[in-house]
Amino acid sequence: xxxxxxxxxxxxxxxxxxxxxxxxxxxxxxxxxxxxxxxxxxxxxxxxxxxxxxxxxxxxxxxxxxxxxxxxxxxxxxxxxxxxxxxxxxxxxxxxxxxxxxxxxxxxx
Amino acid sequence: xxxxxxxxxxxxxxxxxxxxxxxxxxxxxxxxxxxxxxxxxxxxxxxxxxxxxxxxxxxxxxxxxxxxxxxxxxxxxxxxxxxxxxxxxxxxxxxxxxxxxxxxxxxxxxxx
Numbered sequence: 001x002x003x004x005x006x007x008x009x010x011x012x013x014x015x016x017x018x019x020x021x022x023x024x025x026x027x028x029x030x031x032x033x034x035x036x037x038x039x040x041x042x043x044x045x046x047x048x049x050x051x052x053x054x055x056x057x058x059x060x061x062x063x064x065x066x067x068x069x070x071x072x073x074x075x076x077x078x079x080x081x082x083x084x085x086x087x088x089x090x091x092x093x094x095x096x097x098x099x100x101x102x103x104x105x106x107x108x109x
Numbered sequence: 110x111x112x113x114x115x116x117x118x119x120x121x122x123x124x125x126x127x128x129x130x131x132x133x134x135x136x137x138x139x140x141x142x143x144x145x146x147x148x149x150x151x152x153x154x155x156x157x158x159x160x161x162x163x164x165x166x167x168x169x170x171x172x173x174x175x176x177x178x179x180x181x182x183x184x185x186x187x188x189x190x191x192x193x194x195x196x197x198x199x200x201x202x203x204x205x206x207x208x209x210x211x212x213x214x215x216x217x218x219x220x221x
Contacts, residue, residue, distance in 0.1 A: 031207040043115075043199055043214040044152070089151060093207050096165060097142075099151035 002027045004092050006100035013107055019077040021103045023090035028068050030094040035064050035075050038087045038102070047088075048075070080107045115200050115213035123221055124190060130216045132183040132200030140206050141183040143175060144199040146215075152199055158183060159206055190220045 003026045013019060023033070032051045036044040048057045048064040050073065056065045063076040073090060087102040113134045122128050132141065140159045144152035157165035158177040172194075174186040183200060200213045 032209070034210060036212075041197065041215075041217060043113075044201075044210075044212040046209065046211065049209045091210065095207070096154055096157065096167075097210060098154075101151050 002030075002092055002094050002098045004090060004098050004100040006088075006090060006103050008103055009101065010104045011106070013080060013105075015081060015107055015109050017080050017107075019080050019105070021075040021077070021088050021105075023073040023075070023092075023100055025071045025073075025092045025094075025098075027094050028071050030068065030092055032093045033064075033066055033073050034091045034093065034097070035062075035073075036089045036091065038089060040087075044089065080105075082107050082109050113200055113202055113211050113213035115198075115216050117216060118214065119217045119219075121219045121221065122187065122190065124192070126190075127186070127188045129187065130185040130198055130200075130218075132185075132202075132213055133181055134202045134211070135181055136202065136204075136211070137180075138202035138204050138211070139180060140203045140208070141177065142201040142203075142210070143183070143185050144201065146197045146199060148196075156185075164206075187218075190218075192220050194218070195220045 005024045007022045034049045035047040050066040061078040066073045087104045089102040091097045091099045116131045143155040146152040155169045156175045161177045176184040197215045199215045201210045
């Protein structure tokens with residue numbers, strides 16, 4: 001059974017810092033990995049999807065990488081802003097999508 | 110239209126009530142999902158429909174009954190729920206199995 005771990009569980013940083021969020025998984029036989037953002041009590045907003053054959057995807061200030069062999073993905077957020085404050089979840093899709101517990105991010109002005 | 114629409118946004122029900130959650134998408138997606146999310150926990154998969162047929166049931170109690178009337182609609186019928194069933198219920202869809210997930214904004218359910 002796929003197990004997904006996200007580190008750190010929580011992060012509080014001043015505005016402007018570059019951030020790295022980590023996601024690791026136990027079964028490397030995956031179709032894809034998707035990063036989401038969730039605001040409190042709301043649904044999930046898709047940020048980036050990386051297919052199993054890809055190494056990296058970029059969207060604006062976000063960059064996600066995937067190393068399938070080591071079972072790891074990283075979400076890089078450049079020049080963080082207070083509006084980035086949210087919980088970030090990774091979902092690993094290996095037959096069924098399995099979520100990590102998320103990283104709760106606070107960016108203070 | 111790139112949205113997944115869930116109604117209602119909030120629902121309060123007693124343990125003897127029967128209610129239904131509704132999910133709709135018009136993106137032509139053929140896979141639809143129900144997830145349950147408790148506070149500060151990750152979403153947990155409940156059901157998956159693929160081409161309008163139930164393909165995955167993650168050992169969900171029978172008081173939750175899914176229904177997929179057509180390729181655009183997904184319902185979750187609720188009956189005799191327990192207070193511990195209070196949670197955010199999320200619907201998602203994807204073009205096909207194992208493809209990009211699109212989520213709705215969820216229904217916040219409280220069982221009294």
